[in-house]
Amino acid sequence: MTGVESLPSMRSWYKQSFNNVEGYRHHRRITVHRIITWVLIAIIMVIQVYPLLWLFITSVRTEHDFAAGDPFGIPQQFTLDNYARAFESGNLGRYILNSVIVTFGSNFFIVILGMMAAYALQVLRFKGGKIIRMIFMMGIIVPVQISLVPLFIDYSQVGLLDTYWSMIIPLAGFSIPMSVFLFSSFYQYIPSETYEAASIDGAGPYRIFAQITLPLSLNTIVTVVLVNSIFIWNEFIFANTFVLTDDLKTIPLGLQNYIGAMGNTDWTATFAAVCVTITPLMLVFLVLNKAMIQGLEGGATKG
Amino acid sequence: MLPYRSKKSVLIFLLPPLLFYGLGVLMPVIQSLFLSFFEWDGISDMQFVGLGNYAKMFAGDAVFWQAFGNSMIYMMICLVLQLGGALLVATLLMQLTRGREVIKTLYLLPAVISTVAIGFLFQRIYSMDPVGLLNRLLQVVGLGDLARPWLSDTHTVLAAVSVPEGWRFSGLYMLIIYAAFMSILAEIEEAAKLDGVNEWQLFAKIRFPYIRPVWITTVVMAVTYALRGFDIPYLLSNGRHGQLVTTYMYRTAFTNTNYGYASAMSVFIVVECLVAVGLIFGLMKRKVDE
Numbered sequence: 001m002t003g004v005e006s007l008p009s010m011r012s013w014y015k016q017s018f019n020n021v022e023g024y025r026h027h028r029r030i031t032v033h034r035i036i037t038w039v040l041i042a043i044i045m046v047i048q049v050y051p052l053l054w055l056f057i058t059s060v061r062t063e064h065d066f067a068a069g070d071p072f073g074i075p076q077q078f079t080l081d082n083y084a085r086a087f088e089s090g091n092l093g094r095y096i097l098n099s100v101i102v103t104f105g106s107n108f109f110i111v112i113l114g115m116m117a118a119y120a121l122q123v124l125r126f127k128g129g130k131i132i133r134m135i136f137m138m139g140i141i142v143p144v145q146i147s148l149v150p151l152f153i154d155y156s157q158v159g160l161l162d163t164y165w166s167m168i169i170p171l172a173g174f175s176i177p178m179s180v181f182l183f184s185s186f187y188q189y190i191p192s193e194t195y196e197a198a199s200i201d202g203a204g205p206y207r208i209f210a211q212i213t214l215p216l217s218l219n220t221i222v223t224v225v226l227v228n229s230i231f232i233w234n235e236f237i238f239a240n241t242f243v244l245t246d247d248l249k250t251i252p253l254g255l256q257n258y259i260g261a262m263g264n265t266d267w268t269a270t271f272a273a274v275c276v277t278i279t280p281l282m283l284v285f286l287v288l289n290k291a292m293i294q295g296l297e298g299g300a301t302k303g
Numbered sequence: 304m305l306p307y308r309s310k311k312s313v314l315i316f317l318l319p320p321l322l323f324y325g326l327g328v329l330m331p332v333i334q335s336l337f338l339s340f341f342e343w344d345g346i347s348d349m350q351f352v353g354l355g356n357y358a359k360m361f362a363g364d365a366v367f368w369q370a371f372g373n374s375m376i377y378m379m380i381c382l383v384l385q386l387g388g389a390l391l392v393a394t395l396l397m398q399l400t401r402g403r404e405v406i407k408t409l410y411l412l413p414a415v416i417s418t419v420a421i422g423f424l425f426q427r428i429y430s431m432d433p434v435g436l437l438n439r440l441l442q443v444v445g446l447g448d449l450a451r452p453w454l455s456d457t458h459t460v461l462a463a464v465s466v467p468e469g470w471r472f473s474g475l476y477m478l479i480i481y482a483a484f485m486s487i488l489a490e491i492e493e494a495a496k497l498d499g500v501n502e503w504q505l506f507a508k509i510r511f512p513y514i515r516p517v518w519i520t521t522v523v524m525a526v527t528y529a530l531r532g533f534d535i536p537y538l539l540s541n542g543r544h545g546q547l548v549t550t551y552m553y554r555t556a557f558t559n560t561n562y563g564y565a566s567a568m569s570v571f572i573v574v575e576c577l578v579a580v581g582l583i584f585g586l587m588k589r590k591v592d593e
Contacts, residue, residue, distance in 0.1 A: 173327020
């Protein structure tokens, strides 16, 4: 926002420069400076974006072209065969469905439980609340690796190994702290008069939660869901540890099936599969990037 | 605070999240601590070995120390790429009058792609046969002698598995630093510019000191993420030259089924993160006080 506001003042500053005797030379230095800036930005953008573009280009190359041709070259022929093979040889639809289930399931618990804890800590308040809050916040820096061995053992004892729950429980558990944090920093700003007025009208804590706090939280819910979805959709380590059968594999695991055991991998089909699986999230990101970027910025700078 | 609330209502709201968090995070942490004092392969009886696993880790396991050294190098490469790249791009963005939003979005794009997909992509970037992007690029600019299979060369594998992680998340830190730059009042910068301050001075004397609190947050994030970095090194390398503490721990647990020793290592990773956070706050806070 500050950037937009500072535009007029920048312009008047340029005008001032021209009015000065040295203004012209000053202006030329600025032009050179701007060219260097843009060249640097262009190089950095190529490094960030070209590999992804290359992924898409390769997915429409013929196998022969991929094996023999220049990797930088433009494909001689455009083909969608790779996509057909990607769907034939793997269980791609199944992997996508599993990822959708795990992403929705985890998000459901992250949002509901995060809101409930934040409501108890920030709105209801109670003795010992500070300690409970600290216990939650500790979770932000706990590395996920520590839970792998114990959860694997626990799951195999209670029969949760190789289920959707085996992924949803730790995914939600490790994301709840950030969710509690984001919701309670938002609840700080709901004026207490709102609650007092509702209380006088006879509303209890449950009705107040359902009719006041929940509807007001919508924006924060969107932020929490967007940010977590990126991580959960792409999550690898829990799925790789707790999922054993092909039927439950999420996208990141399923993609690995495309790597041939004998070293002869069908790379163009693999890249087609990769493109199919990254496109949904990439489209959501490109359409909603404002909300997502705000969420990422907010989540981090407040922490 | 709500006037009409009962103990019961507090519990109803608090217990479910605590239960979930307890099951998914707290209980496993305690179990890991417990397991780290035992030797156990998951089948035969557990054997209490006291601090045996820790003694083995610190005194008797050269592979662990190599993995630890690798983790430190991995962290340095990630920090330079992520935070250096983030500072550079955020600074460049500040000088643009248009196109900021598009560039922010494109720079962040790798962050939405799964590590498995990135692993595949970099396998092809580093490959020798068929010639991958990096080796081809080296040939084109006349440095063909440097071309090599980056992931199987023991001298380059560690750097090769570190770079993708740096590349992937630089955008996230750039966003945070850029947002902090934007919160600096325009008047301050304009006054400095009128005083004839150049871009470097503007950065070193005004912007960077101003965003110090945010900088500490980003350093903490980047360091702790790098210390628990796992996916890309695990997916791209098998041998001990590209192995980190995290991947060594994982293979100890799930390939060699040595649960006790693996738990000791996972406790080490947690302690390592806590020590790193403590050090960062200690060092950087003190500088502010001076």
